[in-house]
Amino acid sequence: MLSFLRSLPLEDSRIEERWAELASANLVFRVGQSFLHDMPILQKLWTNRGAERACGEQAEEKKGIAEKGKKAKAVKKPRQGMCLVSGELTDIAELHPPIKGVAGAPSTGAALCSYNLAAFQSFGKEQNLNGPVGKSAAFAYTTALNYLLKRPGQKLLFGAATVLCWAERDTPLEGDLFALFNGSEPASGPQADSLSAEQRADILRRLGKGIPVQELWPGTDPQVRLYVLALKPSTARLSVGFFLHAPVDDFLERINTYYKNLAITRRFESEPEFPSVWQVARAVLGPHKKSKDLERLGQDLIEAALGGRPYPAYLLPMCLQRLRSGEDCTSVRAGLLKAMLLRNYSHKEELMSLNPEHPSPAYQLGRLFALLQGVQRKAIGPNINADIRDKYYGAASATPAMVFPLLLRNAQNHISKARAGGYDKLIRDVLEHIDNEFPLHLDLQEQGLFALGYYHQRADKAVKADEEAAQQAVAPAE
Numbered sequence: 519m520l521s522f523l524r525s526l527p528l529e530d531s532r533i534e535e536r537w538a539e540l541a542s543a544n545l546v547f548r549v550g551q552s553f554l555h556d557m558p559i560l561q562k563l564w565t566n567r568g569a570e571r572a573c574g575e576q577a578e579e580k581k582g583i584a585e586k587g588k589k590a591k592a593v594k595k596p597r598q599g600m601c602l603v604s605g606e607l608t609d610i611a612e613l614h615p616p617i618k619g620v621a622g623a624p625s626t627g628a629a630l631c632s633y634n635l636a637a638f639q640s641f642g643k644e645q646n647l648n649g650p651v652g653k654s655a656a657f658a659y660t661t662a663l664n665y666l667l668k669r670p671g672q673k674l675l676f677g678a679a680t681v682l683c684w685a686e687r688d689t690p691l692e693g694d695l696f697a698l699f700n701g702s703e704p705a706s707g708p709q710a711d712s713l714s715a716e717q718r719a720d721i722l723r724r725l726g727k728g729i730p731v732q733e734l735w736p737g738t739d740p741q742v743r744l745y746v747l748a749l750k751p752s753t754a755r756l757s758v759g760f761f762l763h764a765p766v767d768d769f770l771e772r773i774n775t776y777y778k779n780l781a782i783t784r785r786f787e788s789e790p791e792f793p794s795v796w797q798v799a800r801a802v803l804g805p806h807k808k809s810k811d812l813e814r815l816g817q818d819l820i821e822a823a824l825g826g827r828p829y830p831a832y833l834l835p836m837c838l839q840r841l842r843s844g845e846d847c848t849s850v851r852a853g854l855l856k857a858m859l860l861r862n863y864s865h866k867e868e869l870m871s872l873n874p875e876h877p878s879p880a881y882q883l884g885r886l887f888a889l890l891q892g893v894q895r896k897a898i899g900p901n902i903n904a905d906i907r908d909k910y911y912g913a914a915s916a917t918p919a920m921v922f923p924l925l926l927r928n929a930q931n932h933i934s935k936a937r938a939g940g941y942d943k944l945i946r947d948v949l950e951h952i953d954n955e956f957p958l959h960l961d962l963q964e965q966g967l968f969a970l971g972y973y974h975q976r977a978d979k980a981v982k983a984d985e986e987a988a989q990q991a992v993a994p995a996e
Contacts, residue, residue, distance in 0.1 A: 600650060
């Protein structure tokens with residue numbers, strides 16, 4: 519190869535004919551049946567040469583800034599040490615090449631590893647000698663990250679974090695993983711998902727049925743490892759938000775569990791079967807929150823889903839606050855409450871749909887409140903200005919003993935007026951489950967069960983039919 523490069527056969531007619539093509543292409547060299555770039559000794563030589571160049575340029579740039587206006591000092595010899603990555607005795611990189619492309623970081627790049635103050639240094643060591651990484655390893659990890667940061671399909675922006683996904687071997691899932699969460703919904707252009715809404719729903723349905731990964735993504739090895747890394751900027755540095763790695767099968771099982779936990783009986787067909795991470799975030803924060811807040815919550819949801827971890831503790835009180843402020847208990851909000859009770863509080867009872875035998879008094883009180891709201895609307899009609907949901911939900915879900923006696927007294931008038939004997943029987947059944955006793959106070963976990971009981975009862979056929987009839991009666995007037 520060196521002989522060829524030293525005496526290029528420029529007069530060769532084959533080269534002259536295709537020079538325009540050759541000049542703008544990458545070339546490989548082959549000797550016999552072997553490509554030179556596949557030889558381990560040349561790979562190591564090329565990596566070392568690239569590391570010397572990258573780390574040397576960074577060190578020279580830093581040195582030039584520090585010694586501006588002063589006489590240049592003698593060039594230091596490379597310091598050798600044990601590389602924390604490879605475990606080899608090698609030249610240590612005092613400065614690592616910059617990582618470029620992380621949202622919010624300087625355009626010139628930021629450092630993942632750096633020690634620029636005396637407080638961070640020890641034993642008289644300077645810069646990255648305090649955390650020794652060989653030049654080859656520093657060049658390798660920064661080059662790989664810079665490459666991934668240029669690939670839209672494997673990069674996702676979440677507020678202050680940039681999340682990357684890659685696999686140890688080529689697999690189509692590394693480009694589709696974020697699309698399973700509909701992760702780029704607020705974005706457009708290069709951030710667009712690799713899967714359409716129909717493809718995403720089809721994959722998630724088949725995943726829920728236990729279809730093997732080889733059928734969902736042909737040619738994919740279920741044991742190939744996937745890696746997910748979140749990087750956050752901090753002035754000229756980067757920090758790791760989270761780093762997850764597991765075989766493909768494990769990640770898909772976690773995604774399946776995530777959507778299985780969110781699944782709940784839908785009141786209306788228009789509600790999403792597989793809510794995107796953004797629909798869940800909006801259900802918690804409200805529709806008018808800033809994009810940065812949504813993205814920050816989206817990052818937490820994806821970390822919990824892919825890591826198989828509990829949801830952030832702040833989600834439950836924030837979701838309950840949306841309900842207390844008068845917003846409707848949609849299937850997305852109810853699904854998130856269900857998921858939190860299952861994952862964070864280890865509830866074992868059936869919460870997918872209405873469970874009349876649920877042992878929790880809080881759940882039964884939620885059912886009772888939905889029935890009292892239903893009988894009120896049936897008695898007064900669709901033109902009611904404010905029903906008990908608007909006036910009493912917050913108090914009923916937190917301090918039942920103060921509200922339910924009053925609501926039950928009023929309900930007797932509504933039952934007589936509407937001739938709603940069916941409601942009367944359901945109300946009596948619920949009261950038997952709680953022994954006609956109302957708790958003085960419900961904690962946050964019980965308020966979540968209250969909201970689920972309320973949602974499930976409203977989604978039941980009897981109450982749902984009355985609500986739909988009321989909506990149809992209002993429609994002509996509107």
